Structure formats: C-alpha cells, structure tokens
Amino acid sequence: MNTAAVADFRTYPLISALASVELLPDQLRVQWADGRASPFHHQWLRDNCPCPLCVYNVTREQVLEIVDVDEDLTALSVHIDQGCLCVEWHGGHSSRFDPGWLRAHAYDDESRAERRDAKAKPKLWDSRFELPVFDYAALMEDPNTLLQWLLALRDSGLTQVSGVPTEPGSLALIAKRISFIRESNFGVLFNVQSKADADSNAYTAFNLPLHSDLPTRELQPGLQFLHCLVNDADGGESIFVDGFAIAHALRDENPEAFRVLCEIPVEFRNKDRHSDYRRLAPIIALDALGEVAEIRMANFLRGPFEASVEQMPLLYHAYRRFIAMTREDRFRLVKRLNPGELWCFDNRRTLHARHAFDPASGARHFQGCYIDRDELLSRILVLQR
Amino acid sequence: MNTAAVADFRTYPLISALASVELLPDQLRVQWADGRASPFHHQWLRDNCPCPLCVYNVTREQVLEIVDVDEDLTALSVHIDQGCLCVEWHGGHSSRFDPGWLRAHAYDDESRAERRDAKAKPKLWDSRFELPVFDYAALMEDPNTLLQWLLALRDSGLTQVSGVPTEPGSLALIAKRISFIRESNFGVLFNVQSKADADSNAYTAFNLPLHSDLPTRELQPGLQFLHCLVNDADGGESIFVDGFAIAHALRDENPEAFRVLCEIPVEFRNKDRHSDYRRLAPIIALDALGEVAEIRMANFLRGPFEASVEQMPLLYHAYRRFIAMTREDRFRLVKRLNPGELWCFDNRRTLHARHAFDPASGARHFQGCYIDRDELLSRILVLQR
Structure with missing residues (x-):
C-alpha cells in the first residue's frame, strides 16, 4: 500500500515483484522476481521520491528540486516492505516506491529496449490501402x-x-x-x-x-x-x-x-x-x-x-x-x-x-x-x- | 524593366549590376560589376523563372513543377538586357531575372556567407540588463x-x-x-x-x-x-x-x-x-x-x-x-x-x-x-x- 504517494492519473500494473535489493556505493541494485536486474542511482531515486513533501498532491507536480539535495547523498538503508522499495536517506528523509512504477521507469538496457520496442510504429501504406x-x-x-x-x-x-x-x-x-x-x-x-x-x-x-x-x-x-x-x-x-x-x-x-x-x-x-x-x-x-x-x-x-x-x-x-x-x-x-x-x-x-x-x-x-x-x-x- | 515578372511583396535593391554572363555546359557564370562571380545551374534558373506561366500572378505562388522540365535542360542562349539576365531555353521558354533578385539569391560561397553573417543574432544579457x-x-x-x-x-x-x-x-x-x-x-x-x-x-x-x-x-x-x-x-x-x-x-x-x-x-x-x-x-x-x-x-x-x-x-x-x-x-x-x-x-x-x-x-x-x-x-x- 503506497498511500503516502501522490495519486497520478496513470496506473502502473505490477509486472514482476521486487525480489531483493542490494545497496552499492553509487546505486541500488534491484533484483526482480522474473530475473531482471535494474540498477537505480541514489540521486535518481531521491529525485523521484513520490512523497507529499516532494510532490504537491493537488497538481501532482514536483516541488523538490534535486539541486537542493547533496550531489553525494546516499541511502542509509533499504528494504522491501509490502512489495514496495523503501529507502531511508542519510539526513533523515525516506522514500517509498511502488514496484509497478519502478519497473515502468527502470533504465537498465533491457527495460529501455523493451519500452522502445513497445512504442507505436507507423503502418506504411500504398495505393492498396484499405481506407478506415x-x-x-x-x-x-x-x-x-x-x-x-x-x-x-x-x-x-x-x-x-x-x-x-x-x-x-x-x-x-x-x-x-x-x-x-x-x-x-x-x-x-x-x-x-x-x-x-x-x-x-x-x-x-x-x-x-x-x-x-x-x-x-x-x-x-x-x-x-x-x-x-x-x-x-x-x-x-x-x-x-x-x-x-x-x-x-x-x-x-x-x-x-x-x-x-x-x-x-x-x-x-x-x-x-x-x-x-x-x-x-x-x-x-x-x-x-x-x-x-x-x-x-x-x-x-x-x-x-x-x-x-x-x-x-x-x-x-x-x-x-x-x-x-x-x-x-x-x-x-x-x-x-x-x-x-x-x-x-x-x-x-x-x-x-x-x-x-x-x-x-x-x-x-x-x-x-x-x-x-x-x-x-x-x-x-x-x-x- | 521586369514588367513580365510577378510582383512580390519584397523588394530586392540593386547591389551591383550584371557585368557579363558566360554559358557553361551545366551552369551560367554571372560576373557582377563589383567583382563577385556567381554560378547558377541551368536547372536552378529554369526552376526560378518568374514569368506568369511559371508563377500565378494573383497568389505569387509557383505553378511550374521542375520535375516537368527535362533534368538535362540547358539554356540555348543568354544575354543581358536593360540590366536583366535573359535566358532562352532549348524547347522554347524564356526567362528574365531581375539583377537585385538574382544577387539576393546567389549561392556562390561568398554570397551565402554574407547572408549568414547578416542574420540577426541574439544579444546575450545578464543581471545588468537594461530592460527595454x-x-x-x-x-x-x-x-x-x-x-x-x-x-x-x-x-x-x-x-x-x-x-x-x-x-x-x-x-x-x-x-x-x-x-x-x-x-x-x-x-x-x-x-x-x-x-x-x-x-x-x-x-x-x-x-x-x-x-x-x-x-x-x-x-x-x-x-x-x-x-x-x-x-x-x-x-x-x-x-x-x-x-x-x-x-x-x-x-x-x-x-x-x-x-x-x-x-x-x-x-x-x-x-x-x-x-x-x-x-x-x-x-x-x-x-x-x-x-x-x-x-x-x-x-x-x-x-x-x-x-x-x-x-x-x-x-x-x-x-x-x-x-x-x-x-x-x-x-x-x-x-x-x-x-x-x-x-x-x-x-x-x-x-x-x-x-x-x-x-x-x-x-x-x-x-x-x-x-x-x-x-x-x-x-x-x-x-x-
């Protein structure tokens, strides 16, 4: 349950559950139940914190500016709670990420290629086109x-x-x-x-x-x-x-x-x-x-x-x-x-x-x-x- | 006097008179009074013929499509008449170019660089900007x-x-x-x-x-x-x-x-x-x-x-x-x-x-x-x- 996060008009279905997460110096390494591994940099996760302090819940627009966070900020601890990725930051803030949202925005090579392939492509036609x-x-x-x-x-x-x-x-x-x-x-x-x-x-x-x-x-x-x-x-x-x-x-x-x-x-x-x-x-x-x-x-x-x-x-x-x-x-x-x-x-x-x-x-x-x-x-x- | 040409809303002042023109196999070579030399390909000149058969005089838009002219078309003869460049084409059409217009559209390296330099450039400002x-x-x-x-x-x-x-x-x-x-x-x-x-x-x-x-x-x-x-x-x-x-x-x-x-x-x-x-x-x-x-x-x-x-x-x-x-x-x-x-x-x-x-x-x-x-x-x- 990600009740603290600001509602979006988009939904992000759960494609695969979070299996484990490893804390590395510059990134977290998420392992999904279907075998995919997705690195997320500390900076990226902090930037995308969906909590109501970071995103104004009426407009669903970010109020946090990442430049106001230390460039070297790292996570103090990470864990998975009720399917969500939870990060405690040095200095006191905490973030909680829905696994469907996280998978939809993962930027490992495989996830990026998958999204690129899923984009609508023009259907070319010629004189035999069956006009809709x-x-x-x-x-x-x-x-x-x-x-x-x-x-x-x-x-x-x-x-x-x-x-x-x-x-x-x-x-x-x-x-x-x-x-x-x-x-x-x-x-x-x-x-x-x-x-x-x-x-x-x-x-x-x-x-x-x-x-x-x-x-x-x-x-x-x-x-x-x-x-x-x-x-x-x-x-x-x-x-x-x-x-x-x-x-x-x-x-x-x-x-x-x-x-x-x-x-x-x-x-x-x-x-x-x-x-x-x-x-x-x-x-x-x-x-x-x-x-x-x-x-x-x-x-x-x-x-x-x-x-x-x-x-x-x-x-x-x-x-x-x-x-x-x-x-x-x-x-x-x-x-x-x-x-x-x-x-x-x-x-x-x-x-x-x-x-x-x-x-x-x-x-x-x-x-x-x-x-x-x-x-x-x-x-x-x-x-x- | 270029009375046959279709009126445009733009004016093209005479920067330099046409001094001479030479007919080459693939282009005309125009020599201007101020020393500049401008080549014009036959195809380019035929494409830009301003006569009322090639440009509709109410809309000032081209009706000629260059693809309807032979790709190898060349000029039969060229001469300068009352300051204008006159071209007689093989097959019968003739074109007359105003020297101000021609100079404004010349595509020799010098003319192109001159136009590029004449383009408006942003005036950068900082905190001392004198607000207009x-x-x-x-x-x-x-x-x-x-x-x-x-x-x-x-x-x-x-x-x-x-x-x-x-x-x-x-x-x-x-x-x-x-x-x-x-x-x-x-x-x-x-x-x-x-x-x-x-x-x-x-x-x-x-x-x-x-x-x-x-x-x-x-x-x-x-x-x-x-x-x-x-x-x-x-x-x-x-x-x-x-x-x-x-x-x-x-x-x-x-x-x-x-x-x-x-x-x-x-x-x-x-x-x-x-x-x-x-x-x-x-x-x-x-x-x-x-x-x-x-x-x-x-x-x-x-x-x-x-x-x-x-x-x-x-x-x-x-x-x-x-x-x-x-x-x-x-x-x-x-x-x-x-x-x-x-x-x-x-x-x-x-x-x-x-x-x-x-x-x-x-x-x-x-x-x-x-x-x-x-x-x-x-x-x-x-x-x-």
Missing part, C-alpha cells in the same frame, strides 16, 4: 470509436469520416472531440473555394501537387481536416500518398537522394499583404533514432534552393526523384469526396493533392482546420486511462 | 514603436510594456497587434492566480523555479505575455534569466555538461483530468549551425530521467549545474510587476520564475497568453516592408 472510414454519430457519442479513430490517425495517418452534417461550421464539432483547433493566418476554420483574389493556390481551381499544409511554419500542423459541404464541380478529386512510405522507398532505392533530403534544408515561404512566413527545414526529418518522423513539402510554397554550388545538382536530383515518386501509381490513393464526408489525416506524413476542377460546372466548398499532434497524443492517453 | 520598456499607447498606435518592440523581443528576448489597461482581457488587444493568440489547454488567455484546485504549480502561491512554459509540447510557445491586473500580495517578484547566456556560459565553463544537455533527451509531462501531454527533447537545442536555439526547462514538469546506467550520473551532474547557474546572481533580473505593466518575453530562451507570495496578504491576479515565433517573425517582416 468512421461514422460521425459514433465518433460523437462513443469514446471507444473515438479512440479507434485517433489510433488510426496516429498509426496510418489517413481516415475518412462519413455522415457529417453539411452546415458550415459543423467541422468544429468533430474537431473539438479531440481538442481546441489550431488557428492560423487563414483562420480557425478555413474555406477552400475558388476565389478571384486568392492568397494561396489552394484557393484557386488549379491542380495542386502533393503537399503538406503550412510547411512555412516551424511546426507543421499535426492533423488536417477537410470537410466537404458542396461538391458539384467536375474534377477536384482528392489524392493522398503516404509520405513515410515514399521516404522509406527512397531510402531503399536511392539512399543518396534520401540523405540529401534529410540533410539539406529548403526554405518554404508564404506571403500576402498581412503576413510573411519563412521556414528553412529539410524535406525529410528524422527522429533521434533515425526513423522518418516528418515530411515537409509544397512545391508552390518553396523558395529558391540555397546550397553550395557542389550540392545544388544533388539537391535537384533528390527533389525531382521524390516528386516523381509522389506521382507513381503504386503510392497514390485517388477518391472524390462527397458532401457530408471529411478527410482527417496526418498533415506531417500524408501528403494531399487535388485534381483541377471546373468552377463553371458547379459549386465546390470544403472547410478545413488543424489540430496539433500534441493534442492527438494527449487525447489518446486520456481515452486509454 | 515600451509604452502601451505608442505600441497600439505607432507601427515604428511596434517594430522596435518586436525587434527587442527577437534579439534580447525580454521586454516590459507599461500603461496597459487593467481590465481583464486587455492583454488580447496588445497581443493582437502581433497576431492571433496560440491557444492551449489552459485557454486563450490564462489567469495566474492561487487556486485551491490548481492543475499546475503555476496556479499556487508557491515559489516557482526558473522555467519555460509548455515544455511538454513539441513546439514551446515562442512569446509569453504576463499582464499584471492586481498585485497586492506580499512577495511574488518576477525573476528572469537569459537561458541562452547561461547555455553559453555552461559551454565555456563545463563543455561536457553542455554536450550532455544537448544530447540526452528529457521527458516533460503535464497531466490533469482532461489532458496528458508528454514530450521527450533535450534541454538545450542547437540549430543547424550549432548555435543555441532553444532552452526547455521546468523542473516541476519533468519526468524521471531515462538514460543508460553509464550516462545517468553525467545527466544529473549536467542538470544540477544548469539549475545551479540559473540561481546565480550574475544572471538574474528580479523585479516586481505592478498593475498596468506586462512582461513579454521569448519563452524558448528567457526562463522565468516567481518568488512565493502570501495570498492572505492581498490579491494577486495576472493574465497570460502565448504567440508563436512564426508570427513574431512574420510581423517583423511585414512591418519592415
């Missing part, structure tokens, strides 16, 4: 359907929702099932219509090549929604590719081009009478483990390439190759969106495009909005509690 | 004062505004002189008051150690505003340090600790009944050139360190050193904020803190909000046009 379609009413009412939708967004990066009301503004209702909307200079909800005074090619009737939205910002929006209210015009089909799948294929087929797109940054620009955004970043971003984490791409928002004279031909070659791949049938999903349907996709992974449409043939009105990836991941964690 | 104070009425009315304020935010990262109305919500008026506000789970405007049911230590009367706000998000907010409406309580002085100055000092005084804080990521966590944010990132982020670009720090939002058993003592040593430096008088600016004053600072650079206050001694009410760095930089560019 969700029902609006179910998403609005049933938390489990909502969770399944959000997991599909996280893992596959492309979904459709059907049965959405076609009144303008309805999009906000479903977006708010996840969180508040991320505003941009185009508004909270933006209207995708052909306009005479367009401030982006998106607001024309042109063919739009495959792109991410707002590559001109430091953080591209995580999720993009496109909600069809009216679609009576000829043309204007939506096209999607899995940018991660293309990046992986490029890494296999042309590793040098892949390297160039990861390493040479490109400037994206978006400017109108009231704003002037510029962002220099590579087209393919990798995470700390070298995995593809983001695609940034919009030919119509790209500034002139800036690279050394030696690198410039390599950059053009790599850029052309990537664009050419986005045009290959093997990667492309093409589908016309009907009124009452919406696309929701990972804007940093799933590139989107549309065929040109003929505004003279009928009206076409989509509304869109953005939500950041932080909000998606937070909502998933809350729904999974 | 701006007058609310002037910011609301005079675009030049507004620009000076924004440049101070960009370059020094800490400013004060005085003469602000003390009605709740007034903060939004001044924030919107820059752009829309970035919403978070704490709202569009957040109220900093001591609350019984606080969902963050910020909403208690505690001492708060030096921190950045929302380190739990992928992109920490760029600007933070804190507006004082009422401050009758004893204590609660604001404390600021220039996190970039501390990072630079750490790099000089303890390069190994600096390296550890750049390389080993730390998880920040913020959780309540409705949200659960987590972000793994290093405390010091460097840009592509190795310069300090961001500090991420909030002890009360930090999760347990996760690093290899070998690295853990190094991480604690480095973290302790950084925190200890934030407490050194040489870096700290301490000042009490009065009603009608507000702090506006770079949340990714300037760490902020407050002394504990005594809620029994009187009321204390601040309002805050965030704006992203993209919006600050865009607004500066628009005001500089």
Whole structure:
C-alpha cells in the first residue's frame, strides 16, 4: 500500500515483484522476481521520491528540486516492505516506491529496449490501402470509436469520416472531440473555394501537387481536416500518398537522394499583404533514432534552393526523384469526396493533392482546420486511462 | 524593366549590376560589376523563372513543377538586357531575372556567407540588463514603436510594456497587434492566480523555479505575455534569466555538461483530468549551425530521467549545474510587476520564475497568453516592408 504517494492519473500494473535489493556505493541494485536486474542511482531515486513533501498532491507536480539535495547523498538503508522499495536517506528523509512504477521507469538496457520496442510504429501504406472510414454519430457519442479513430490517425495517418452534417461550421464539432483547433493566418476554420483574389493556390481551381499544409511554419500542423459541404464541380478529386512510405522507398532505392533530403534544408515561404512566413527545414526529418518522423513539402510554397554550388545538382536530383515518386501509381490513393464526408489525416506524413476542377460546372466548398499532434497524443492517453 | 515578372511583396535593391554572363555546359557564370562571380545551374534558373506561366500572378505562388522540365535542360542562349539576365531555353521558354533578385539569391560561397553573417543574432544579457520598456499607447498606435518592440523581443528576448489597461482581457488587444493568440489547454488567455484546485504549480502561491512554459509540447510557445491586473500580495517578484547566456556560459565553463544537455533527451509531462501531454527533447537545442536555439526547462514538469546506467550520473551532474547557474546572481533580473505593466518575453530562451507570495496578504491576479515565433517573425517582416 503506497498511500503516502501522490495519486497520478496513470496506473502502473505490477509486472514482476521486487525480489531483493542490494545497496552499492553509487546505486541500488534491484533484483526482480522474473530475473531482471535494474540498477537505480541514489540521486535518481531521491529525485523521484513520490512523497507529499516532494510532490504537491493537488497538481501532482514536483516541488523538490534535486539541486537542493547533496550531489553525494546516499541511502542509509533499504528494504522491501509490502512489495514496495523503501529507502531511508542519510539526513533523515525516506522514500517509498511502488514496484509497478519502478519497473515502468527502470533504465537498465533491457527495460529501455523493451519500452522502445513497445512504442507505436507507423503502418506504411500504398495505393492498396484499405481506407478506415468512421461514422460521425459514433465518433460523437462513443469514446471507444473515438479512440479507434485517433489510433488510426496516429498509426496510418489517413481516415475518412462519413455522415457529417453539411452546415458550415459543423467541422468544429468533430474537431473539438479531440481538442481546441489550431488557428492560423487563414483562420480557425478555413474555406477552400475558388476565389478571384486568392492568397494561396489552394484557393484557386488549379491542380495542386502533393503537399503538406503550412510547411512555412516551424511546426507543421499535426492533423488536417477537410470537410466537404458542396461538391458539384467536375474534377477536384482528392489524392493522398503516404509520405513515410515514399521516404522509406527512397531510402531503399536511392539512399543518396534520401540523405540529401534529410540533410539539406529548403526554405518554404508564404506571403500576402498581412503576413510573411519563412521556414528553412529539410524535406525529410528524422527522429533521434533515425526513423522518418516528418515530411515537409509544397512545391508552390518553396523558395529558391540555397546550397553550395557542389550540392545544388544533388539537391535537384533528390527533389525531382521524390516528386516523381509522389506521382507513381503504386503510392497514390485517388477518391472524390462527397458532401457530408471529411478527410482527417496526418498533415506531417500524408501528403494531399487535388485534381483541377471546373468552377463553371458547379459549386465546390470544403472547410478545413488543424489540430496539433500534441493534442492527438494527449487525447489518446486520456481515452486509454 | 521586369514588367513580365510577378510582383512580390519584397523588394530586392540593386547591389551591383550584371557585368557579363558566360554559358557553361551545366551552369551560367554571372560576373557582377563589383567583382563577385556567381554560378547558377541551368536547372536552378529554369526552376526560378518568374514569368506568369511559371508563377500565378494573383497568389505569387509557383505553378511550374521542375520535375516537368527535362533534368538535362540547358539554356540555348543568354544575354543581358536593360540590366536583366535573359535566358532562352532549348524547347522554347524564356526567362528574365531581375539583377537585385538574382544577387539576393546567389549561392556562390561568398554570397551565402554574407547572408549568414547578416542574420540577426541574439544579444546575450545578464543581471545588468537594461530592460527595454515600451509604452502601451505608442505600441497600439505607432507601427515604428511596434517594430522596435518586436525587434527587442527577437534579439534580447525580454521586454516590459507599461500603461496597459487593467481590465481583464486587455492583454488580447496588445497581443493582437502581433497576431492571433496560440491557444492551449489552459485557454486563450490564462489567469495566474492561487487556486485551491490548481492543475499546475503555476496556479499556487508557491515559489516557482526558473522555467519555460509548455515544455511538454513539441513546439514551446515562442512569446509569453504576463499582464499584471492586481498585485497586492506580499512577495511574488518576477525573476528572469537569459537561458541562452547561461547555455553559453555552461559551454565555456563545463563543455561536457553542455554536450550532455544537448544530447540526452528529457521527458516533460503535464497531466490533469482532461489532458496528458508528454514530450521527450533535450534541454538545450542547437540549430543547424550549432548555435543555441532553444532552452526547455521546468523542473516541476519533468519526468524521471531515462538514460543508460553509464550516462545517468553525467545527466544529473549536467542538470544540477544548469539549475545551479540559473540561481546565480550574475544572471538574474528580479523585479516586481505592478498593475498596468506586462512582461513579454521569448519563452524558448528567457526562463522565468516567481518568488512565493502570501495570498492572505492581498490579491494577486495576472493574465497570460502565448504567440508563436512564426508570427513574431512574420510581423517583423511585414512591418519592415
């Protein structure tokens, strides 16, 4: 019973019991019943003391600052009590650690590798992708359907929702099932219509090549929604590719081009009478483990390439190759969106495009909005509690 | 006269005239009147053709996709006409480049180094910082004062505004002189008051150690505003340090600790009944050139360190050193904020803190909000046009 510890919203199931603990000069060595051994440094344990003096029990936030504890502090004694690890510190403080929490935060090599392997990984897709379609009413009412939708967004990066009301503004209702909307200079909800005074090619009737939205910002929006209210015009089909799948294929087929797109940054620009955004970043971003984490791409928002004279031909070659791949049938999903349907996709992974449409043939009105990836991941964690 | 080219909102002054141009197999070699030589690859020039067929003149966005042009395309002929570089392409297209634009985008080594050197650099400060104070009425009315304020935010990262109305919500008026506000789970405007049911230590009367706000998000907010409406309580002085100055000092005084804080990521966590944010990132982020670009720090939002058993003592040593430096008088600016004053600072650079206050001694009410760095930089560019 760890009643003194501050309640968290997370639970840490008991994976294995604490079998024994050994006190060493710089660390404790915990032996688990399933055979794993986990060292914990004295400093780490003192830092993570969950007692109400160290963590404020209303906010569950730490009030202890480790710098206020001696850097050489060591445990005076350790023992296991009712399954918990108990530490008495030199100088008088004592700490009690729940074994489930301790195992979840163990940093021996095996525990760290296990957590890394357990992380969700993108499920890559191509033209044969079986598009996950969700029902609006179910998403609005049933938390489990909502969770399944959000997991599909996280893992596959492309979904459709059907049965959405076609009144303008309805999009906000479903977006708010996840969180508040991320505003941009185009508004909270933006209207995708052909306009005479367009401030982006998106607001024309042109063919739009495959792109991410707002590559001109430091953080591209995580999720993009496109909600069809009216679609009576000829043309204007939506096209999607899995940018991660293309990046992986490029890494296999042309590793040098892949390297160039990861390493040479490109400037994206978006400017109108009231704003002037510029962002220099590579087209393919990798995470700390070298995995593809983001695609940034919009030919119509790209500034002139800036690279050394030696690198410039390599950059053009790599850029052309990537664009050419986005045009290959093997990667492309093409589908016309009907009124009452919406696309929701990972804007940093799933590139989107549309065929040109003929505004003279009928009206076409989509509304869109953005939500950041932080909000998606937070909502998933809350729904999974 | 470059009348065929699509108008941009930017101007490119003529720095030096085009003296001559030489046609080589893979590039043109431009010789400028001031002696500089700039190579331009055929592919780069064709890609950047500013004619109305290649750039849509309403949106000023490119419609040409370079992949639709042969990778081996070369110029048939080149000449200089009325100061502009004119290229006739094999296959029939022709392009005309303004010499000011061309010089601004030249990518010879000298031109690139010149642009890199011309970029704004942070002005580091310490406890002797002469705080820039701006007058609310002037910011609301005079675009030049507004620009000076924004440049101070960009370059020094800490400013004060005085003469602000003390009605709740007034903060939004001044924030919107820059752009829309970035919403978070704490709202569009957040109220900093001591609350019984606080969902963050910020909403208690505690001492708060030096921190950045929302380190739990992928992109920490760029600007933070804190507006004082009422401050009758004893204590609660604001404390600021220039996190970039501390990072630079750490790099000089303890390069190994600096390296550890750049390389080993730390998880920040913020959780309540409705949200659960987590972000793994290093405390010091460097840009592509190795310069300090961001500090991420909030002890009360930090999760347990996760690093290899070998690295853990190094991480604690480095973290302790950084925190200890934030407490050194040489870096700290301490000042009490009065009603009608507000702090506006770079949340990714300037760490902020407050002394504990005594809620029994009187009321204390601040309002805050965030704006992203993209919006600050865009607004500066628009005001500089």
